[in-house]
Amino acid sequence: MSAYEISIVSIIGINVILAVSLNMISGFCGQISLGHGAFFGAGAYAAALTMTGHGGVPLAIAAALVAGSLLGVIVGFASLRVRSDFLAVTTIGVNFLFVGFVRKQAWLGGEMGISGIPATGLGAAGNMTMILLFAAATIALSLYISRSWMGFAFRAVGEDEAAAATLGIPSGAYKLAAFGIGTALAGLAGGLYTFFTQFITVDAFDFIFSVMLMAMVVIGGIGSTWGVVVAAAGLTLLPEAIRFVNEYRLLVFGGLLVLVIRLAPGGLAAMMQSLFLAAPRR
Amino acid sequence: MSAALQLIDIALRFGGVQAVAGVSFEVEAGDFVGLIGPNGAGKTTLIKIVAGLLRADRGAVRLSGADVTRQATAARVRRGLALTHQIVRPFRDMTVLDNVALGAGYRHTSSPLRALMHLDRRREYARAAEILAEVGLAGTERKLAGALPLGQMKRLEVARALAVDPKVILLDEPLAGLNQTEASKQVETIAKVHARGITVILVEHNLEEVMRICRRLIVLNNGQVIGDGAPRQVMANPVVHEAYVGGGMASHAEA
Numbered sequence: 001m002s003a004y005e006i007s008i009v010s011i012i013g014i015n016v017i018l019a020v021s022l023n024m025i026s027g028f029c030g031q032i033s034l035g036h037g038a039f040f041g042a043g044a045y046a047a048a049l050t051m052t053g054h055g056g057v058p059l060a061i062a063a064a065l066v067a068g069s070l071l072g073v074i075v076g077f078a079s080l081r082v083r084s085d086f087l088a089v090t091t092i093g094v095n096f097l098f099v100g101f102v103r104k105q106a107w108l109g110g111e112m113g114i115s116g117i118p119a120t121g122l123g124a125a126g127n128m129t130m131i132l133l134f135a136a137a138t139i140a141l142s143l144y145i146s147r148s149w150m151g152f153a154f155r156a157v158g159e160d161e162a163a164a165a166t167l168g169i170p171s172g173a174y175k176l177a178a179f180g181i182g183t184a185l186a187g188l189a190g191g192l193y194t195f196f197t198q199f200i201t202v203d204a205f206d207f208i209f210s211v212m213l214m215a216m217v218v219i220g221g222i223g224s225t226w227g228v229v230v231a232a233a234g235l236t237l238l239p240e241a242i243r244f245v246n247e248y249r250l251l252v253f254g255g256l257l258v259l260v261i262r263l264a265p266g267g268l269a270a271m272m273q274s275l276f277l278a279a280p281r282r
Numbered sequence: 283m284s285a286a287l288q289l290i291d292i293a294l295r296f297g298g299v300q301a302v303a304g305v306s307f308e309v310e311a312g313d314f315v316g317l318i319g320p321n322g323a324g325k326t327t328l329i330k331i332v333a334g335l336l337r338a339d340r341g342a343v344r345l346s347g348a349d350v351t352r353q354a355t356a357a358r359v360r361r362g363l364a365l366t367h368q369i370v371r372p373f374r375d376m377t378v379l380d381n382v383a384l385g386a387g388y389r390h391t392s393s394p395l396r397a398l399m400h401l402d403r404r405r406e407y408a409r410a411a412e413i414l415a416e417v418g419l420a421g422t423e424r425k426l427a428g429a430l431p432l433g434q435m436k437r438l439e440v441a442r443a444l445a446v447d448p449k450v451i452l453l454d455e456p457l458a459g460l461n462q463t464e465a466s467k468q469v470e471t472i473a474k475v476h477a478r479g480i481t482v483i484l485v486e487h488n489l490e491e492v493m494r495i496c497r498r499l500i501v502l503n504n505g506q507v508i509g510d511g512a513p514r515q516v517m518a519n520p521v522v523h524e525a526y527v528g529g530g531m532a533s534h535a536e537a
Contacts, residue, residue, distance in 0.1 A: 149390040149397035163371040165355035168388035177394035
């Protein structure tokens with residue numbers, strides 16, 4: 001593989017982890033989060049600090065997971081207090097706060113970011129393999145959760161919290177769990193991104209990026225793991241393959257998002273189902 | 283033996299309205315209590331306080347002797363309390379079977395970690411199918427809950443409440459909006475529920491049915507208990523009669 005191909009596959013792997021983890025929060029559990037970039041960023045900075053402090057790869061991965069989920073659980077507590085539409089606004093705020101905070105912190109490199117992050121020692125192909133393994137594990141976890149009683153309860157909480165409570169489901173605990181797991185994985189993606197680029201600036205984790213991730217989830221089909229995987233890969237490749245799309249990236253993604261919501265709210269997953277399956281199934 | 287349900291001096295004010303004003307009563311295990319009263323008497327508010335969906339300003343709720351006043355709804359459900367909502371709220375995007383199986387798996391879903399450890403749903407599906415047959419919804423298992431007509435949705439509410447193996451069941455207007463045939467089927471189901479030894483508290487506007495099936499009536503008016511006892515005796519009480527005059531229900535009381 002060429003260096004270019006390796007970098008594309010690496011980014012696809014990272015975006016798959018991000019979109020699938022966002023789908024756990026917003027798709028499975030119905031908690032609309034438009035600040036996934038902040039958790040991604042928290043993981044990236046935690047891994048960068050660990051690597052520059054010569055903590056090594058395993059510790060950097062652990063730090064990324066912890067940083068993502070720590071911030072996630074804090075935002076999760078907000079989800080216990082606010083209605084779902086306010087939660088979306090709150091998460092947008094968290095994303096802006098994160099970016100604004102990091103920009104002013106000298107120890108996080110401020111505007112300049114953190115450069116010269118030590119390499120993992122695995123080489124570009126080795127990094128890519130590691131990313132793909134973690135992406136595969138994330139997909140497996142997502143599929144497992146959706147089949148487990150946790151996924152079953154998530155759907156109930158996402159649809160009607162009070163009704164879920166009357167079936168003995170502690171809705172708050174499930175919302176926290178969704179945020180905890182989803183944002184830990186976003187943190188992991190951040191760590192892998194740090195290994196991949198060895199240079200991070202806060203602009204990579206801004207609100208626009210969070211919206212792109214939500215576009216992947218919605219276009220793939222909210223709640224469908226495979227739909228989201230396909231959309232994440234497709235929407236990562238599209239700007240690379242078509243020059244026009246790259247130049248008008250926001251316009252194209254925004255347009256696709258509006259079209260899907262208007263014409264096919266179930267996204268790719270629902271379209272595939274209605275094409276190939278007689279009876280709708282999840 | 284302690285009562286199945288005890289309410290001690292429950293009160294709740296919404297802005298300028300005292301919705302519930304110091305309500306106390308006990309319900310013995312196995313009893314069948316009708317909770318009635320004119321519109322705005324505080325029935326649904328009281329039921330929601332008992333279920334933990336609303337928090338009272340003061341007072342205590344005890345289930346089989348245990349104080350649950352500070353517990354969330356889900357914890358009360360795991361202690362043997364079930365409720366049906368006045369306005370049906372099925373999980374519309376799930377099948378009828380899933381709706382009930384989710385309740386039947388309440389032991390798995392008591393914490394996210396425990397839920398993560400469990401995959402198998404066969405036992406809960408089997409139990410759910412049994413309950414659906416019991417409430418007369420056999421054959422609807424694979425339908426989406428949101429596609430059911432109202433009469434069947436009302437029965438689905440009862441089925442979901444039964445799925446959590448309740449000791450006490452709160453039914454908030456399970457007959458509202460049903461036609462006569464549907465209503466009598468629903469009453470039959472409720473009678474069967476009671477025959478299984480479950481304590482039933484029924485909030486209902488259909489006085490005729492309430493008088494027919496309840497063993498005890500509690501009448502609320504302006505957030506206070508104004509009558510409590512055997513149905514005929516309670517309805518003969520002049521204070522209760524007074525509360526209903528103008529409500530258009532006095533004739534039922536005399537019937």
